[in-house]
Amino acid sequence: MGKKIKQIAIYGKGGIGKSTTTSNLSAALAEMGLKVMQFGCDPKSDSTNTLRKGKFIPTVLDTLREQSAVKARDVIYEGFSGIYCVEAGGPAPGVGCAGRGIITAVELFKQQRVFQELDLDVVIFDVLGDVVCGGFAVPIREGIAEHVFTVSSSDFMSIYASNNLFKGIIKYSNAGGALLGGVIANSMGPPYSREIIDDFVAKTGTAVMEYIPRSISVTQSELQGKTTIEALPQSAQAEIYRSLARKIAAHQTSKAPAPLEVSALREWAGLWADRLLALEQGKVSEGDAI
Ligand SMILES: Nc1ncnc2c1ncn2[C@@H]1O[C@H](COP(=O)(O)OP(=O)(O)OP(=O)(O)O)[C@@H](O)[C@H]1O
Ligand SMILES: [Mg+2]
Known part of the structure; x- marks a missing residue:
């Protein structure tokens, strides 16, 4: 009984654009008429503040500290276009496991069957890092999220984080964990960024969901405390986020990626470094096959 709720998790290196991309994705899905929760x-x-005019919301952990019995509804706040916003929160820096907030919040929501009660279509978990510790693995480990997407630029550290995430997915997949939906290529623009990402996904048996350019419209919107979908709905950038949302809404089958061993990944990065250097020194010219 009941419809199937699409639960997805977005991972990626720190500062790579997870929350920006996730919030625009949520906004675009809500525009399509879907009931969305961003977690x-x-x-x-700071995941949901551009859905709430730049305002931060009390976290699940903060609320639990203040009152012993918390109803899930007490920690859900309405954002742009009716999006349900939740922040799991965490301990004070340096105290305890940073993943504790996720474990606690997910448990609370499960017990109270919140996703079903709200009749959600999509739940998006905006997760820090690349499965660094237990808590952050929860969305992919416990059969909560079904599809994982990673946000990556063409920078090596970001690709390295995605490759680590792929390893995490493989580790949990046998036990019924989430599988990979694909890579969201963010901040595209520098020469060869698209080729580098394309090469990485080809080598790891995955696919690019969308190429999102680096755009000043994202900065302008953020400074207004809004997503680009809300602040600049007619912009080309908003259209790209809508295209990503349509693909994710239609996405059905995720699969296990084929992560590279660290030595192979370094070798791969070294080959690209040589190619880009040769290009810069004019040994090959733009447009040549490299
Ligand atoms: N496509 C883009 N064009 C321009 N700026 C962008 C783009 N994507 C993200 N940014 C900017 O990069 C910064 C970091 O983005 P964001 O906070 O979404 O990253 P994050 O991965 O969620 O970071 P954290 O790991 O700290 O949670 C923000 O200032 C955001 O506006
Ligand atoms: Mg973030």
Whole structure:
């Protein structure tokens, strides 16, 4: 009984654009008429503020500290276009496991069957890092999220974080964990960024969901405390987020990625470094096959 709720998790290196991309994705899905919850899993609790005019919301952990019995509804706040916003929160920096907020919040929501009660279509977990510790693995480990997407630029550290996430997915997949939906390529623009990401996904048996350019419209919107979908709905950037949302809404089958061993990944990065250097020194010219 009841419809199937699409539960997805977005991972990626720190500062790569997870929350920006997730919030625009939520906004675009809500525009399509879907009931969406965005679940921030970062102790910084800054996932959902561009859905709420730049305002931060009390976290699940903060609320639990203040009152012993918390109803899930007490920690859900309405954002742009009726999006349900939640921030799991975390301990004070340096105290305890940063993943504790996710574990606690997910447990609370499960017990109270919140996703079903709200009749949600999509739940998006915006998760910090690359499965660094137990708590952050929860969305992919416990059969909560079904599909994982990673946000990556063409920078090596970001690709490295995605490759680590792929390893995490493989580790949990046998036990019924989430599988990979694909890579969201963010901040595209520098020469060869698209080729580098394309090469990485080809080598790891995955696919790019969308290429999102680096755009000043994202900065302008953020400074207004809004997503680009809300602040600049007619912009080309908003259209790209809508395209991503349509693909994710239609996405059915995720699969196990094929992560590279660290030595192979370094070798791969070294080959790209050589190619880009040769290009810069004019040994090959733009447009040549490299
Ligand atoms: N496509 C883009 N064009 C321009 N700026 C962008 C783009 N994507 C993200 N940014 C900017 O990069 C910064 C970091 O983005 P964001 O907070 O979404 O990253 P994050 O991965 O969620 O970071 P954290 O790991 O700290 O949670 C923000 O200032 C955001 O506006
Ligand atoms: Mg974030």
